[in-house]
Amino acid sequence: MKLGGLMRRYSILGWLRVFLLLVLVLILALYLLLSSTRSVDWQNPVVVRIYPINADGDAVTQSYVEQLDDRSFDDIETFFAREGYRYRIGLSAPVSVDLAPSIDSQPPKTPTQASIVEALWWAIKMRFWVWWQDGWQANDADVRIFMSFYAPGNPQGQQHSLGLQKGNIGLVNGYADPEHQGINNFVAAHELLHTLGASDKYDMKTGKPLWPDGFADPVKEPLFPQQRAEIMGGRVQVTPGWSLLPPSLSHAIIGSATAIEIGWLGPVAIRSESDSQAAPQSAQSSAAE
Incomplete structure (x- = not known):
């Protein structure tokens, strides 16, 4: 009896191991299914769909969300048109929003200090949530950005945003304030570039742009004050110890390191700043010189 019970026990444990292995394989398969990455060759515009969310349920936030329209995000298109012209990518409108x-x-909710299993589970939940929101219409857009709006003064509006290349998803936190929409769009463009393969170019501890790739004008003399931001550097470095968010994308550029990462620079030559002044009106730079 004891021997038979022992054998049955090991048999149950064996089947349990097989079951757990099958569950793990199913989870990984689901993760891969919901994490497809669209390749971008810049032969056609990248279609970006922005989904606004009233994240705090405030009446002020709801009113702001309801009055948004495509024009609220025009400066994202203008930014990519201007920078695309400078890098001669051959598209007058590289991004359509x-x-x-x-x-x-x-x-x-994004986990903090998550284990590998917790991070994987969050990634699966995130991608399933996105699929559930967008359904099969996801094929109509190359990148989906979910912009969570908060009433002015709500500290949750300053939560970290993120962009996921796997799945081409951006999560942006911002404020329901017309005067803040320029910054909202700056953050959205930053996360959009993450989905296209660009990496952060700032110090993760201090938030300061890293020289030289995180500076808009890394060879400027004197180096400070910088007057523009490299989009993945995230901030304008005014002095060695002081940096700030630009008020809009008109004070930002795509640096050469970022251009290489997204496939804009390599065998393609970059236009000089003086060339960009001769760009068509729709792509002219409004960046501070």
């Missing part, structure tokens, strides 16, 4: 209807659901 569409505004989707607002959604009520909140994305899964």
Whole structure:
């Protein structure tokens, strides 16, 4: 009896191991299914769909979300048109932004100091949430950005935003304030570039841009004050100890390191700053010189 019970016990443990292995394989398969990455060759515009979310349920936030339209995000298109012309990518409008209807659901909360298993589980929940919001219409857009709006003064509006290349998803936190929309769009463009393969170019501890790749004008003399931001550097370095967010994308550029990462620079030559002044009106730079 003891021997038979022992054998049955090991048999149950064996089947349990097989079951757990199958569950793990299923989870990984689901993760890969929901994490497809669209390749971008810049032969056609990248279609970006922005989904506004009233993240705090405030009446002020709701009113702001309801008055948003495609023009609220025009400076994102203008920014990429201007920089694309400077890098001679051959597209007059590299990025096309569409505004989707607002959604009520909140994305899964990003874990802090998560284990590998917790991070994987969050990634699966995140991608399933995105698929559920967008359904099969996801094929209509190359990149989806979910912009969570908060009433002015709500500290949650300063939460870290992120862009995921796997799945081509951006999560942006911002404020429901017309005067803040320029910064909202700056953050959205930053996260959009993450989905296209660009990396951060700032110090993760201090938030300061890293020289030289995180500076808009790394060979400027004197180096400070910088007057523009490299989009993935994230901030304008005014003095060695002081940096600030630019008020809009008109004070930002795509640096050469970022251009290489997204496929804009390599065998393609970069236009000089003086060349960009001769760009068509739709792509002219409004960046501070």
